[in-house]
Ligand code: SF4
């Protein structure tokens with residue numbers, strides 16, 4: 107594991123992204139509209155409501171001024187309140203300084219009960235059906251063969267877990283320090299935040315799914331249909347870059363519960379796990395439980411050889 | 425002359441406790457036997473600072489706690505034997521050779537007792553478990569063994585060992601898993 111005691115430096119890893127973004131900026135949606143298809147696009151936009159037009163013309167989240175952010179938040183909150191019949195809060199809390207989030211999961215404790223999977227769905231407003239979206243996949247593996255993703259079973263369904271001779275490996279976004287998914291996005295709709303969380307701007311995502319094919323962990327999910335979120339189950343405490351309701355045609359993924367963790371709370375999966383297999387904290391804080399684990403336990407990274415540099419550490423607590 | 429604390433430790437050892445408890449030394453002038461015991465039992469868990477490990481209340485079994493309700497009227501009997509009503513309610517499956525007074529104070533019974541003779545409230549039972557399970561206790565204190573909730577950069581709530589493990593039968597109970605994901609071929613809409 108490479109340890110980086112300084113706050114996340116943007117240069118080494120992100121520079122290709124940055125320079126590409128500059129070129130992207132020369133062709134924003136606004137300028138495209140201004141030159142080329144003024145007539146055609148104008149006709150389309152003319153049939154939109156003012157809100158839809160505003161949403162369509164919205165800049166990328168990172169380019170918005172403070173005032174524009176406030177406007178976008180107000181527009182989204184009104185939209186969700188209308189759609190779900192109850193008030194929503196769309197937070198925009200920035201990264202906490204000197205914080206680099208890390209996660210650790212104890213393979214010697216996880217019993218494969220999938221409580222985390224469903225707590226995540228509930229907390230993060232995933233689509234419940236057609237198709238359902240789950241950000242956590244729990245893999246059942248054979249103790250004799252050890253970690254072997256190809257031979258693992260995602261669909262195990264015995265009466266009781268753990269099953270004799272098996273262990274369980276939950277997989278979710280590894281919040282890579284060197285994420286291939288953000289590199290391949292042709293429109294810059296996904297990036298790594300200063301606290302290390304890889305996020306998606308759903309209002310900018312064009313749904314091409316390049317990031318899904320680039321991610322070696324199957325951690326990104328696509329809304330093939332209109333997400334099905336029953337209003338009574340919707341979590342109203344949201345973040346713009348996290349669990350706010352999504353739309354059809356966009357990609358989504360685990361954000362370490364950005365709406366919770368940026369307020370100092372633990373992610374929902376940490377709080378639900380009945381065996382306490384899930385650990386979370388600040389990698390830059392030597393007193394955090396994740397640092398203790400990295401320094402004192404046997405730790406491994408999933409597909410370490412790909413140099414994605416996960417901030418998700420599997421360990422054996424025994 | 426043996427101190428009371430020493431007698432209990434010897435009793436615990438004779439009962440097969442064998443938790444790495446070291447032989448006791450004679451008290452120095454002016455030192456209480458308890459202080460000697462605490463100072464010489466390696467890893468003897470010391471008293472926590474107030475609110476160092478905030479925990480929920482212990483899961484007392486209804487109709488069983490307070491122990492003193494019956495045991496005030498009974499004499500402590502250190503001989504392992506069949507106990508009709510306790511064996512039915514909470515059979516003791518905590519490794520071989522355990523007996524009630526390895527953990528419970530003989531009298532008054534509503535507290536626990538460490539191997540060094542110190543009595544502690546049930547709300548600090550982790551100190552008792554930590555005597556044998558020192559590795560788990562060490563990891564628990566830093567939030568790595570067991571569940572800790574609250575705030576990653578602020579106040580945290582711990583769980584007592586006994587909030588997850590039944591002390592009389594500590595093996596974690598299997599659970600019914602929540603449903604598996606839908607296979608792609610089963611999605612029809
Ligand atoms: S809730 Fe905990 S024990 Fe259950 S599957 Fe998730 S990580 Fe494993």
Ligand code: SF4
Nearest residue numbers: 279280282285287321
């Ligand atoms: S696990 Fe996948 S989605 Fe998450 S940061 Fe890494 S490459 Fe991107």
